[in-house]
Amino acid sequence: MSSREHWFPSHMREMGEAECLEALAAHEVGRVAYCDDGGAVVLPVNYTLDQDTILIRVAPHSGLARHLRGAQASFQIDDFDAYNQTGWSVLVRGEASYVDSGDLPAGQDPPFAWAEGQRTLHIRITPHEITGRRLIPA
Amino acid sequence: MSSREHWFPSHMREMGEAECLEALAAHEVGRVAYCDDGGAVVLPVNYTLDQDTILIRVAPHSGLARHLRGAQASFQIDDFDAYNQTGWSVLVRGEASYVDSGDLPAGQDPPFAWAEGQRTLHIRITPHEITGRRLIPA
Numbered sequence: 001m002s003s004r005e006h007w008f009p010s011h012m013r014e015m016g017e018a019e020c021l022e023a024l025a026a027h028e029v030g031r032v033a034y035c036d037d038g039g040a041v042v043l044p045v046n047y048t049l050d051q052d053t054i055l056i057r058v059a060p061h062s063g064l065a066r067h068l069r070g071a072q073a074s075f076q077i078d079d080f081d082a083y084n085q086t087g088w089s090v091l092v093r094g095e096a097s098y099v100d101s102g103d104l105p106a107g108q109d110p111p112f113a114w115a116e117g118q119r120t121l122h123i124r125i126t127p128h129e130i131t132g133r134r135l136i137p138a
Numbered sequence: 139m140s141s142r143e144h145w146f147p148s149h150m151r152e153m154g155e156a157e158c159l160e161a162l163a164a165h166e167v168g169r170v171a172y173c174d175d176g177g178a179v180v181l182p183v184n185y186t187l188d189q190d191t192i193l194i195r196v197a198p199h200s201g202l203a204r205h206l207r208g209a210q211a212s213f214q215i216d217d218f219d220a221y222n223q224t225g226w227s228v229l230v231r232g233e234a235s236y237v238d239s240g241d242l243p244a245g246q247d248p249p250f251a252w253a254e255g256q257r258t259l260h261i262r263i264t265p266h267e268i269t270g271r272r273l274i275p276a
Binding site for chain 2: 009010011012028029031033034035038039040041042043044072073074076078080082085086087089091093113114115116117128129135138
């Protein structure tokens with residue numbers, strides 16, 4: 001028995017869509033995921049939530065831009081507490097599409113990218129499924 | 139201009155494989171990702187690094203078990219510092235396979251799952267590609 005295994009395991013429970021959207025609204029870094037011939041690619045990005053869709057900003061000639069042109073795309077966020085062995089995660093599955101500048105939300109900051117580079121292309125992930133789960137201390 | 143945009147953007151640099159493996163060895167929670175008809179699925183899991191492969195433990199009748207039987211699978215870890223707008227991420231792409239109990243590493247704790255449930259099935263992700271990138275303050 002590992003020294004850690006005397007802890008009681010945490011309970012898993014599903015998060016409702018409203019709770020998932022609340023978590024998405026409260027954060028600014030997540031992971032975009034897409035599939036290519038080699039399987040799943042998962043990359044961190046800055047994002048904003050725009051009316052229940054995910055808005056990210058990428059460089060026009062990047063791999064992300066190439067793979068997220070009218071394609072299936074997923075988006076994931078999570079957070080953990082190693083001491084309490086708890087955490088939560090939200091998974092958004094949907095379709096990615098390029099966004100015309102006229103369709104960007106007015107009066108709201110665009111997703112601000114921490115990384116350098118000309119990230120002039122906006123991509124929207126429109127969910128068809130939002131699920132989440134939360135690990136709660138026993 | 140957003141109030142945040144006066145920060146200088148961070149520099150992105152590639153991480154070498156040794157640096158990626160060092161990061162993988164130093165953590166215990168990551169995300170396994172696979173593809174199904176709806177695109178990419180990304181789910182947090184506890185893991186251990188076993189001789190440059192990723193070892194996770196799942197419930198035998200779970201969706202993860204069903205999708206990771208001799209299939210392409212990716213694994214991702216990252217960490218961020220929102221104040222400094224820096225961070226790093228590592229992406230492992232490879233093949234998942236079920237592990238016989240005789241093939242588990244001796245003298246090493248199996249991956250300990252925070253969540254409750256009978257996670258009796260071990261799955262190994264054997265990388266064919268390990269990449270990482272780091273955002274460094276300007």
